[in-house]
Amino acid sequence: xxxxxxxxxxxxxxxxxxxxxxxxxxxxxxxxxxxxxxxxxxxxxxxxxxxxxxxxxxxxxxxxxxxxxxxxxxxxxxxxxxxxxxxxxxxxxxxxxxxxxxxxxxxxxxxxxxxxxxxxxxxxxxxxxxxxxxxxxxxxxxxxxxxxxxxxxxxxxxxxxxxxxxxxxxxxxxxxxxxxxxxxxxxxxxxxxxxxxxxxxxxxxxxxxxxxxxxxxxxxxxxxxxxxxx
Amino acid sequence: xxxxxxxxxxxxxxxxxxxxxxxxxxxxxxxxxxxxxxxxxxxxxxxxxxxxxxxxxxxxxxxxxxxxxxxxxxxxxxxxxxxxxxxxxxxxxxxxxxxxxxxxxxxxxxxxxxxxxxxxxxxxxxxxxxxxxxxxxxxxxxxxxxxxxxxxxxxxxxxxxxxxxxxxxxxxxxxxxxxxxxxxxxxxxxxxxxxxxxxxxxx
Numbered sequence: 550x551x552x553x554x555x556x557x558x559x560x561x562x563x564x565x566x567x568x569x570x571x572x573x574x575x576x577x578x579x580x581x582x583x584x585x586x587x588x589x590x591x592x593x594x595x596x597x598x599x600x601x602x603x604x605x606x607x608x609x610x611x612x613x614x615x616x617x618x619x620x621x622x623x624x625x626x627x628x629x630x631x632x633x634x635x636x637x638x639x640x641x642x643x644x645x646x647x648x649x650x651x652x653x654x655x656x657x658x659x660x661x662x663x664x665x666x667x668x669x670x671x672x673x674x675x676x677x678x679x680x681x682x683x684x685x686x687x688x689x690x691x692x693x694x695x696x697x698x699x700x701x702x703x704x705x706x707x708x709x710x711x712x713x714x715x716x717x718x719x720x721x722x723x724x725x726x727x728x729x730x731x732x733x734x735x736x737x738x739x740x741x742x743x744x745x746x747x748x749x750x751x752x753x754x755x756x757x758x759x760x761x762x763x764x765x766x767x768x769x770x771x772x773x774x775x776x777x778x779x
Numbered sequence: 780x781x782x783x784x785x786x787x788x789x790x791x792x793x794x795x796x797x798x799x800x801x802x803x804x805x806x807x808x809x810x811x812x813x814x815x816x817x818x819x820x821x822x823x824x825x826x827x828x829x830x831x832x833x834x835x836x837x838x839x840x841x842x843x844x845x846x847x848x849x850x851x852x853x854x855x856x857x858x859x860x861x862x863x864x865x866x867x868x869x870x871x872x873x874x875x876x877x878x879x880x881x882x883x884x885x886x887x888x889x890x891x892x893x894x895x896x897x898x899x900x901x902x903x904x905x906x907x908x909x910x911x912x913x914x915x916x917x918x919x920x921x922x923x924x925x926x927x928x929x930x931x932x933x934x935x936x937x938x939x940x941x942x943x944x945x946x947x948x949x950x951x952x953x954x955x956x957x958x959x960x961x962x963x964x965x966x967x968x969x970x971x972x973x974x975x976x977x978x979x980x981x982x
Contacts (some may be wrong), residue, residue: 608887608974628891632789636889645886647978651806663799664889666790708888 553719555580555748560614560626563600563771569613574600576771579653584715587742590752592768597599598752600771601719602667605750606639607631618716627639636664640709640747644721644736646701648693654680654704655689661711672711679707697731710745715739718749723758737763791894792820793901800901810949811906813870818910819917822954824856829946830938831926836931837937842967860957867961871903875969876881882969888902891948892970903958912956915947 555597563575569719575597582588590598603609607615607623618622618638626634635641640661640761648657655676660674680689685696693701702722719738739761742749751758759765767774806812828848835846875882882895923932 606887627790632886632889632891636789637888641887643884643978645880647880647887649881649884651803656802660885661888662788663795664791664894666788669798711888744841 553584554581555584555586555619556750557617557620558605558614559617561601561611561616563602563604563609564599564612573771574646575604575611578771578773580773580776581607582748585742585746585761586764587749588751590750590768591756591759591765592744592752592774593756596768597771598720598768599720601647601768602720602750602752604719605632606641607718620659624645632664636661638715639726640714640717642705642709642717642719642722644700644724646693646698646705646725648701648704648708650693653690653692654685654707657693658707661708663741665712667712672684676707677719679710680704681755682733696721696732698726699733701769702726702730702734706734706741709721710741710747713745713746714746716750719749721752721754723753728757730755731755741758743777781960789852789889789891790828791897793897796894796897798822798903799896800905802904803898804905806848807874810870810874811902814903814906815910815913817863817870818907818954818958819914821918821957822911822914824859825953826915826946826950827921827925828852828856828918829950830919830922830935832914833938833942833946834922834926834930837934838861838926842938843930844879846926864957864961867903867958868964871899871962872968875899875965878969879972879977879980881973883980884973885919886972886977888944893898895972896970897960899969900959902964903966907938907958908951910958911951914954915950916973918950956961 553666558578558580561575562573565572565574578597578601590601591773592598596668600609604611605618607616608625610624613626618634623634627689647653649656649660652660655673658676659669659672662675663669663675665676677689683706685707687695688700691715693704717738722738726734735758736769738749750754751762753759763778765777767777832848835848839845863868883894917933923935
């Protein structure tokens with residue numbers, strides 16, 4: 550296995566039973582993702598993008614197939630190691646931001662460092678730097694409700710970066726944003742991917758997002774339809 | 780990105796839980812107040828009865844007439860404590876539903892089931908402590924109001940300090956204990972939430 554491969558999916562499959570009907574949310578996905586790559590996953594809703602993310606992040610278990618991260622089969626990890634993976638190795642960005650409403654931007658961003666065991670002062674200092682780097686250095690003490698949608702997504706990006714993860718999983722990061730704000734968020738993510746060398750995997754059905762990416766994976770009905778160079 | 784090798788451990792100790800739990804209580808004051816007043820009222824009832832009993836004994840020791848608490852009053856107190864516990868369980872259960880997505884998010888950034896459980900239990904421990912102390916003092920006032928006319932309001936000075944201290948510690952610990960017991964069921968429910976479903980949940 551090449552050193553440069555960070556994620557490998559092998560025959561990844563997830564079926565659900567719903568009301569006696571079997572739903573093939575993901576059906577035999579094979580792909581290798583390189584370190585530092587910017588990969589866009591495009592497909593209509595229900596094509597399996599979110600299921601794929603949940604499996605890569607260890608939030609869900611596959612019906613069949615394997616997820617390897619840095620050569621480690623994550624189905625072999627115990628609860629502690631899975632939590633560590635989500636905490637240190639993977640940063641999540643959601644369509645709905647999912648910030649903790651009662652905490653300030655600074656507290657939200659420093660939260661992952663708490664679980665990583667970073668001393669409090671160090672974590673807050675890191676959070677301040679990250680918020681400054683996403684252009685919110687002046688708004689660190691605002692709560693999510695006092696920020697615009699675009700600013701909330703910037704806070705969420707800063708939070709995803711808090712523990713310097715190797716992988717960023719962004720599920721429809723521009724889905725709740727207007728055109729211009731969405732473009733700014735894409736530029737920000739792309740910049741982080743280039744300057745910090747983080748592997749960025751973004752699910753989207755927004756075709757504007759894919760122009761910057763190295764490869765585009767088209768999905769339909771839980772399977773990969775085609776893969777294109779960006 | 781130094782950790783490309785083997786997975787390590789996440790950490791979330793009692794200190795982290797206390798700090799985060801305290802922040803949550805401070806910022807969700809309304810919900811916390813419901814829980815605190817629920818347990819405080821139950822404990823106030825208990826404290827009133829126990830102090831009334833202390834006052835009577837001090838009164839008798841000082842040569843006053845024989846006074847005693849009716850046994851049904853203890854039954855009432857018992858019922859009041861049960862009502863407190865059920866009220867708290869209910870309030871925390873609602874809080875868990877309100878925080879579904881938040882719990883899902885915490886799990887995405889590295890929280891384990893036991894960390895979520897710890898967080899909810901610590902919040903309830905803090906609320907139980909505050910409620911217990913409040914209830915204790917409310918109880919003293921209640922006992923003075925109900926017996927002061929007969930025994931004189933200075934009766935509290937005739938109760939030994941060690942007895943007051945024991946009552947204080949006892950009612951505070953009972954309050955914390957009941958508050959934590961009331962939270963175990965909803966907290967376990969929160970801890971076991973599947974993050975995938977929790978994140979999909981719309982309130």
